[in-house]
Amino acid sequence: MSALAAPRLLNGPLEDPVLFLPFAHRRRGMLFDLGDLSALPARDLLKVSHAFVSHTHMDHFIGFDRLLRVHLGRGAVLTLAGPPGFLRHLEGKLAAYSWDLMDRFAEGLRLGAIEVHAERRIACAYDGRRGFAAEAAPREAPFSGVLWEEPALRVEAALLEHSIPCLGFAVSERFRVRVLKTALQAHGLAPGRWLNALKEALYAGAPPETEIAAEREDGKGLRVFALGDLRDTLVRIESGRKIGYITDVIDHPANREAIVRLCRGADRLFIEAAFLDAEAALARRKRHLTARQAGEIAALAGVRSLVVMHLSPRYEGRESEVEAEAQRCFQELRRRLRPAPGAGEPAGPPPSAPDPPRDAGLP
Ligand SMILES: [Zn+2]
Ligand SMILES: [Zn+2]
CATH class of the missing domain: 3.60.15.10 (Ribonuclease Z/Hydroxyacylglutathione hydrolase-like)
Known part of the structure; x- marks a missing residue:
């Protein structure tokens, strides 16, 4: 949950x-x-x-x-x-x-x-x-x-x-609450809306003695537990998800560094891929990312998956080409950055972004 x-x-x-x-x-x-x-x-x-x-x-x-x-x-x-x-x-x-x-x-x-x-x-x-x-x-x-x-x-x-x-934005859940099915059965409790109240109390940092009314499995009403007891026996606290959202940025070292810091380890990164890399010069003039750049940034940030968005209308009918370029560059750089098994060696230097152009083309 x-x-x-x-x-x-x-x-x-x-x-x-x-x-x-x-x-x-x-x-x-x-x-x-x-x-x-x-x-x-x-x-x-x-x-x-x-x-x-x-x-x-x-x-x-x-x-x-x-x-x-x-x-x-x-x-x-x-x-x-x-x-x-x-x-x-x-x-x-x-x-x-x-x-x-x-x-x-x-x-x-x-x-x-x-x-x-x-x-x-x-x-x-x-x-x-x-x-x-x-x-x-x-x-x-x-x-x-x-x-x-x-x-x-x-x-x-x-x-x-x-x-x-x-x-650019990143949203991080503080934690996820996983209800242990076997523990629920052992307590003789039924799943239901009361689990939301339990979760809300945990997210709100309520004191352990907070009373939680749980539904009995036999349908014979409610049973009251202390929040602390349920936290220790009924649920497992797991790390929360992280989602990144990046759009309308030029590719240069300072932006890369800031995006990587913001979105590091995100489960999913939504990122613009305005142009194919064949049109990188145009992307720079317009101050947008190419699909290759989006894929590389996602790999450098160590995200688990990326979703590209905000493609230029010129790619109507060719959306899958842009998507494929981003995913390919993401996977390739991810492989390069992953240390070889047993080697423990860091991968070679990541590709560096070019310096920003002096002219600021309209987006
Ligand atoms: Zn835009
Ligand atoms: Zn814009």
Whole structure:
């Protein structure tokens, strides 16, 4: 049992990259980038508590309006985060509409926004009932990589270079809770919703004496246990999953280093592969990755699997070619980096990325 359900890309490989990360057994989810959200039904949009925006090019931010509209009048708090300039861009979006009818809603909507810089973060809250006016002056705090943290997981971010500063993200579950079937039977207990309460209590770090009401296997009601007893006898705590999300970055040493640090050991890396490597010069001009570069970065980060996204529309009908190049380069470099059996020798130096071009072509 994990805190998160399977992540899914909303759109096809040639369309806006948007990653939806629903929580397991809860009406909650997170979004990475806010491009075209039309593939996500309102019931899922309503689950979104956090949206992490890599940068505010249109293909990554145009869906904000839909997210905002669905949440209006629901009494929610929506947290958004983005790169330098994000508060200004968000305020620009909010300023585009007239909010005089907001008092017709029974409930309001609060937006919490975080603008991420290399070493500091600026937070500001906006109140829907007051036309999304800032509730107070923005607050600044040091930033050392952790963007959001809660009992079950944390979201880290790194400032990367595209034609403008762009954020990469990694989500890590703190741990996974595996219920031992045999122990469940030995306790005479039945699986059911009470296991979610057990998991939530563990993720929240509740004290060991916390009472958990468990369903009896014989259907004769509930039996109360101390959380500590169940933790010691009924479940196994395993390491949590990690998911990386990287898009719209140029391949150069500083970006590689930052991505590898952020996504190291991820179970799955979602990464852009805008161009085939045969068009690496174009990729550099446009400040995007090629499929080869995406595969190499994934291998250097030691991720278990990669999913490519955000292919240039020029590859319509040739998507599998781009995908195959990324996976091939990923596997090849992974093999080279793996020490030979018994040798204990480190592999040869990884391929180095070229220096960034001086011209900043439009993405
Ligand atoms: Zn871009
Ligand atoms: Zn883009």
